[in-house]
Amino acid sequence: MGHRVSTKAAVCVVFVAANFMAIMDTTIVNVALPSIGRDFVVDPSGLSSVNVGYMVALAVSIPVSGWLGNHFGTRSTALTALLLFTVASGLCATAGSLETLTAYRVLQGVGGGLLAPVGMTMMLRAFPVTERLRAQQYVMLPTAIAPALGPVLGGWLVDTASWHWVFLVNLPVGLLALCFGLGALPDFPGESAPRLDTAGFVLAGGGLAAILYALTGAPDRGWGSGAVVVPLVVGAVFLAALVPWELRAKHPMIDLRVLGDELFRTTQLVLLPTGAAFMGVLYLYPQFLQADLGYDAFHSGLATFPEALGMLTATQIVPRLHDRVGPRRLMIGGGAGAAVIIVVLAILTVTPQPLALYPATYLLGASVGLLFASAQNAAFVTIPASRTADATTLLNMQRQTAGAFGVALAGTLAASLAGTGGASAYRIAFFTMAALCLSASLLALRVSDRRVREAYGAAEPRPGPGKVLGRTAGP
Template structure:
């Protein structure tokens, strides 16, 4: 018989909102930055281990596969064991794995330790988001979403900058070791102050769901991450892609028939949750695809090194952080629908304008364009993350967080795969009239237009979002900031 939802405070008292926010921001910053900082170090890693660029890519592939396998498991573990032990265990594993990566003396060792990092990262983000939404009641969800803006905005842009500086000034080992101080500090703080949220609704372990999700998501992530480089018609890509799709189809059939599934796909029957997830998938593919594409353009067409191309992207992070304050003020008054429509449309326009960048472009104008892109994208990030869980019962927060983070990972991989395929198909190098190899700007132009089209798809989906569905996240609590707003009839309480 399931136990009632409850919160177990730590021995040392601290506001759960402060404790959860501090630890989650630190962990999320570390994991998000890790996905971009390592890309800068791959050439140096390849040189040390005498491996070509294609071979050294296994370092990232192993991480992504482990991430895809463990994200679906996170919700069940948090419900079964509690959010605190799962989160702190994953944080400790990620920190130790980072140190092991920094000490690796072979490509095989480095790949194995990256798999451990990916396993920990697959648990950290969804469980951390579950804690955050348990700590903050419905009417304070926008405040919770603001907390996520620092790591979400700054980490992807800071990764290439910090990675370039560490690799050039020290060695590639430091792009992993740099995680240790952040991880240790967050772990100690969490052990002292982090509360534990227990739902008691885990049920029996769904072994079939886990095997099918691990196979489906793992093979799909592999195909998406490697397809552009190896060719979509290659047997090494085509076979995993087909098997992954079949496993995911089987996963849907099996999970919809189980009374206690590992992945509660019935949550997609909720109109608002479904719409926001589709919107996030498409907009995330556009935005994260751009973050992959833009540095390549700066280095290929403008001849910048990794450090300076990373600095060119940084105004995007500034735009996100500034807009997060404005978006938080607009959301309760305007609602998510119009903000999402405007944000996705402006992002699409900015990505289309990036297709016009040439070596003769004014770099300050380009930086301004990146700033506006980040400013507009903040009006997608914040409303979507806030509204996504508005109609999800409290006992299903862990399951909803698992699904939300799974689509975010797939969206990121999808964006890179689609835009990478465009570049590969058209070729990044052409020859001028004198027969000299030059950057093929037409390939980049097409890729940016494809990214703009993905953002327009997100804008179209935004029209299906109804402000009335997200009403619980728009109104202040009737008795003050600490008193929960009344729930819709028949729904579980919004917070524990």
């Protein structure tokens, strides 16, 4: 198979399939929790371990992903993670108790935490700078579709079959991707990794896990609860201690010097509030539809799906606008557009217009997609291939933290303000998410289009007739 499939195609297929499963798993299981609780005779408040176990394992495995990819090779690491995630999915479907399901979810989290950063590292090493925007048309598929498809598919599977199928659905995708990868996926060796930086692993993995644990439980337990404050403080201390340790370490697990790259650092600052707002809205919007408009889980998922179509549209537009408009303006426009649309959603919570909700969510997805696609491309244009593993690890740590914070903030606002009236609580929460998007738009003012153009110019001979910067003109 290997001689018939190009390196770039092989990486795209495996990465998209694997990342799709890992991202969708964060939303599809939520729909099945009530059914799982009934089967295991567990109160809904006791089901949090199903998601917390997954999130904590994800947090622990992300920081070590770069070292594993460099030490064992990206091919071996990616395929092992894919195998672990697929096997764990099958085991989850066979679980006979909450304890065993939680244990299997931890295994899933380990596999899922390795898949995204290692897969992204392979993408960056397979595609030169001038081809990455086109590659993002495929790479963004999981980010765009998976979070919105999860509730729709999960609701349908639970209603028509059983909760077991929200895990079984991963098996055909995982097995096909694994078989394809075994035959076609090449290796992309990085810098040698002599030995594991154990202290760095404990500080990074433990710190991120503690913070995600705290954020996951904050809406239910309250921000003042000891079960939230203690892990939040411990996690912050661990991550603060990580910085001087890694900067002094001879062989750091994560080379934090990559943050010295101004373009990478700035784009991460832009993506942080955007990711928080995006995941916060994806959490709030179905809750509003179900609580105030009477939608069931399946139909609220369908009403959310236009967001995915909007993001897909944006990924097709960005490569055409990138050279003409520049990533800076695309990020500013995407963040500002998302803020405006979220304000519209906030207004619609007062006077609901179901027909207006669909185009609004589509435009939200398109706006966020403009920012995501532009920022993720700009983030890596000045990062050398030898440091892509460190950069992708940091990006995925930022992404998980941002998403967890956005959901925690949105859930806390909606719950704490519930006494003021459902619509009022959702409106204030939506306004907060809009403010986050606006802050991302303002941070994008610091992005330098000149640096991006210089990186493209260094990666490709000066454009001549029939070419534009970064790609060949024409279809």
